[in-house]
Every structure is written in structure tokens, then in C-alpha cells.
Amino acid sequence: MGRAPCCSKVGLQKGPWTAKEDTLLINYIRAHGEGHWRSLPKKAGLLRCGKSCRLRWMNYLRPDIKRGNITPDEEDLIIRLHSLLGNRWSLIAGRLPGRTDNEIKNYWNSHLGKRFKINTRNDQNNRKGGSECVRGPKISTQKNYKNQDSTAYGETIMTTKVHLPKAMRVSPLPITRKNSTDGMASGSSTSLGDGNKGVLDDHEEVLKCLPDLRDYIEGGDSTDFVSSYGVCDPPYQFSEPTKDDMLDKIYEEYQQLLKAENQLSLDSFVDSLLI
DNA sequence: AATGAGGTCAACCGCCGTCTA
């Protein structure tokens, strides 16, 4: 017996968002800030479910979203965190500034999960003296993996101990301003493929209507955008450390975990991620 | 050139935990 739907769904728009809808949503959040998703659509003049608005904002329109390909470092981190946390996409996303849980989930399902599945299968074949063709994950050799169980990913991960802390709300990490050479600022390297150019063009139109947002995307200061949009309350606190510092710090923590072995329990490390 | 298979990713759905009256 589930809860009643968040909205009646009668007469509501579904499917891909139009540029006009995006504009309405952005303008509303600009004026009133986030929250109150249930009542937001009505007030903003949108024929959308509140959840749909939230999702659109969180996964696409938010100014701090980092677009473009997942970097090898980010991929490494996703793999490591997934091996620790399992499918806790929001937690993993919380450690990847500018990435959304949906994006990471999609990336895992379309790239990594499959890769590790193949790897695991081949690993099992190898143990049986099977194929020599090992298509393991493309893990950077500069990182220390020697303490990693070769079966720590993919299907077998389900049998390894995955820390599953009690579900709780996780306050987002401080979101750092990306520098002008990556992410959205790279322009063409959006997550929209060339085939979606039409859609992209539509949203370019939205951006033309929103100079603040365009300034941000083209290298302006996100804090300007946020403050001008009136959404400066948490979770949008753009503060130090920088993205690179944060990634380094997480790697460092992980390395320490690997080295310390018995000195630092896995649980306490994972718990530290949840803080 | 046509077409079918497979990949990608935005969006939806249902459930859960927390908050509040």
C-alpha cells in the first residue's frame, strides 16, 4: 500500500521539458528559491508534477551542474565508492562535485556496470583456465589497486560486504565553482549528444533569456548567479575546498584505508562519507 | 539507402524517511 501520488496527474504535461517550461521554472526559482515543490508548478504556471519540477531542476537546470564527460579520475572515484557503498548513487554523487545521482547511475549502468560484469565473468573463466582475453576495467595504473580484490566489482560485489547505512538525508557537499575550462563552460561538451542538437538549441534560447545563467555558464561566478537568483540558502553554498582538492582528499582517505587495513574499519570510513 | 540492434540518458514511478500539525 503505497502513498497516494504526489499529484493528480490529470491534465499534467509529461515527457521532455520544453525551453519555455525551463524558463518558467528557472524564473520561478530565481524569484522564490527552491522548495515547496508541490505547490511550485501551480505558482510557476507549469502543468507539471512537483516532483518532475524538482527532478528537472536538480538534474538539469541547477547552475552548479557539471556537464561533459566523466573524467578518468571521476570514474575511478565512482568505481571505488560503488565498491564501498553499492548503489547509493546520491552518496556517490555527493562526492563528485557537479555530478548528479542520475548521471552517475546512468553512467554506471551504461558503462561501468557492464564492464565489470564482463570482467567478472572473464575472471571466473580465467580461474577455470579459460579465455586469456581479460577485459577488465580500464583502471589507471597510477593508482594503487593492489589491495583491491579483483572480484570486488560487478556481479560479485553483491556478495561482498557492502556498507548499507540506514537511509538518511544527506546534506550536499559544499559545491565548488568549476573553473572555466571544464564542465559546462566547455560549451559543446554537454551531455546532450549531437543528435540532441535541436533540444540543445532550444535550451540555448532559454539561456539567451537568462543572462545571469549564461554568464555563469560561460565562466562567470556561480555565486553571482546563485545570489541573484535568490537561492543562496543551503544547499547552494559555494565554498572551498575546490573540486580538485576534494577529489584528492577522497583518494587520500581511500589510500589511507587501504594502507591502514586493520587500523581503520571500513564502516568508520563509510560513516565518514555520510557526514 | 534501409533497417534492426544496441547504447545513452532524461524523465517517470513507487517507496521510504523526516517533518509537522
Next chain:
DNA sequence: CTAGACGGCGGTTGACCTCAT
């Protein structure tokens, strides 16, 4: 204490795209 509202999460879907045949 309870029930409903709300926000958030992970799983899934389906439209659209690319690529191989």
C-alpha cells in the same frame, strides 16, 4: 502518538541516437 505532506532516493522506462549489416 498518528497521519498526511513533503522531499529524496533508487529502479525502470522509453525516446532518440549511433552503428553495424
